[in-house]
Amino acid sequence: MLRALTVLSLLFSKSPQPSGGLNITILQPDVPFVPHPHPLPGAASDSKQIIRQFAELDRSTKWKLVDKVQFEGDTYEPEGIVRIGNDRYFVSAGEYIVPTVKYNGTINGTDRTAGEGFAHMIIFDGKGKRIADASISQAKSLEYHNGGIDYDGTYIWATLSQYRPNTTGTLVRMRPDTLVPEPILSVADHQGGAVHDTKSGAVVTLNWGSRKTSIWNGHDKHLAPPKFTQPRAVVRNPSSFIDYQDCKFLGRYELYETRPVMLCSGVADLANTRIGGIAIVDMETMVPLHEVPVTLVSEHGAAMTKNPMDVAVVDGKMRLFFLPDERNSTLYVYEAV
Ligand SMILES: *[C@@H]1O[C@H](CO)[C@@H](O)[C@H](O)[C@H]1NC(C)=O
Ligand SMILES: *[C@@H]1O[C@H](CO)[C@@H](O)[C@H](O)[C@H]1NC(C)=O
Ligand SMILES: *[C@@H]1O[C@H](CO)[C@@H](O)[C@H](O)[C@H]1NC(C)=O
Numbered sequence: 001m002l003r004a005l006t007v008l009s010l011l012f013s014k015s016p017q018p019s020g021g022l023n024i025t026i027l028q029p030d031v032p033f034v035p036h037p038h039p040l041p042g043a044a045s046d047s048k049q050i051i052r053q054f055a056e057l058d059r060s061t062k063w064k065l066v067d068k069v070q071f072e073g074d075t076y077e078p079e080g081i082v083r084i085g086n087d088r089y090f091v092s093a094g095e096y097i098v099p100t101v102k103y104n105g106t107i108n109g110t111d112r113t114a115g116e117g118f119a120h121m122i123i124f125d126g127k128g129k130r131i132a133d134a135s136i137s138q139a140k141s142l143e144y145h146n147g148g149i150d151y152d153g154t155y156i157w158a159t160l161s162q163y164r165p166n167t168t169g170t171l172v173r174m175r176p177d178t179l180v181p182e183p184i185l186s187v188a189d190h191q192g193g194a195v196h197d198t199k200s201g202a203v204v205t206l207n208w209g210s211r212k213t214s215i216w217n218g219h220d221k222h223l224a225p226p227k228f229t230q231p232r233a234v235v236r237n238p239s240s241f242i243d244y245q246d247c248k249f250l251g252r253y254e255l256y257e258t259r260p261v262m263l264c265s266g267v268a269d270l271a272n273t274r275i276g277g278i279a280i281v282d283m284e285t286m287v288p289l290h291e292v293p294v295t296l297v298s299e300h301g302a303a304m305t306k307n308p309m310d311v312a313v314v315d316g317k318m319r320l321f322f323l324p325d326e327r328n329s330t331l332y333v334y335e336a337v
């Protein structure tokens with residue numbers, strides 16, 4: 001707990017250095033992080049079309065690979081992606097320096113050692129060339145795991161958490177042109193992804209394996225450590241089909257009785273079988289409203305939906321963007337046939 005306190009106070013301290021946990025390498029100095037004005041998020045700006053086209057998919061859907069982009073450099077373990085316009089990809093990724101080690105049983109409520117690492121946010125251009133690579137967690141911070149991300153047109157929302165279940169996390173947001181993580185609130189559980197409902201202002205975060213979702217008011221105050229903010233609601237995920245890894249806010253449409261919905265992808269390991277899938281999920285109840293299995297694999301053999309996913313409509317067709325492989329990643333872009 002002492003170490004956790006130190007980390008939280010570092011994260012929240014009003015140090016004169018605005019860049020807190022930011023340690024950034026700029027690889028293309030003359031290229032802006034993001035074009036101005038900032039492009040809209042693909043998911044939310046075309047969500048009506050996305051929801052209509054997604055609702056047509058089923059188990060027999062055939063997928064066509066329409067593009068493949070090799071991303072430059074070490075991508076660590078990619079966790080989340082947002083595509084901002086057609087020439088920028090922001091990828092959250094975990095660099096693990098000291099691996100976690102499983103305990104024999106439960107100690108202090110969790111099942112493994114803390115390990116050590118850095119949470120990264122890496123910016124790529126449309127051809128996969130790196131523009132910048134930032135580590136957005138402090139050196140030695142316990143909370144070095146950056147999960148699934150969402151872009152709302154102004155901010156990228158993310159969570160920095162301990163890389164083990166039943167621990168702590170911090171909801172952060174950052175502007176794509178600075179990548180400076182702004183702590184919003186601290187949570188008394190690991191959080192592996194964040195989604196911003198721009199219509200209600202609510203933020204939804206998913207815990208380890210997305211087994212529970214926490215719903216936050218847009219105006220929650222973060223409390224001085226060691227206090228944690230209590231969510232407005234915690235909802236148990238009623239679906240055991242897959243664990244959601246990366247989700248994007250879509251909006252509210254008649255098809256789903258104007259309930260707030262997000263698109264989520266992920267995998268689950270059941271017996272000796274890994275299954276993947278994508279779902280439109282009700283953000284208030286976690287009930288999947290339409291879901292399809294995805295059996296695609298990368299050239300390196302990774303399940304396509306294992307890591308980041310984003311969605312956009314290009315030339316009238318819904319495109320899904322996946323970044324399944326660790327360390328050396330290729331972006332795979334698919335359309336339903
Ligand atoms: C469990 O928590 C106690 C009290 O905070 C701490 O002293 C101890 O080191 C922790 N054990 C492990 C294995 O982290
Ligand atoms: C784990 O705990 C069990 C029961 O206490 C014990 O039988 C087993 O040897 C332990 N395993 C290790 C690797 O310590
Ligand atoms: C986390 O906590 C929950 C509820 O207290 C418990 O059911 C679960 O087994 C814990 N998970 C681990 C990995 O310790």
Ligand SMILES: *[C@@H]1O[C@H](CO)[C@@H](O)[C@H](O)[C@H]1NC(C)=O
Nearest residue numbers: 023024095118134135138139
């Ligand atoms: C900056 O981040 C890299 C990891 O990408 C790490 O090796 C280095 O130690 C960090 N520097 C500081 C001052 O935290």
Ligand SMILES: *[C@@H]1O[C@H](CO)[C@@H](O)[C@H](O)[C@H]1NC(C)=O
Nearest residue numbers: 070073299300327328329330
């Ligand atoms: C990365 O993977 C590609 C194939 O997807 C391969 O051609 C390339 O040599 C690999 N690069 C490294 C650095 O391993």
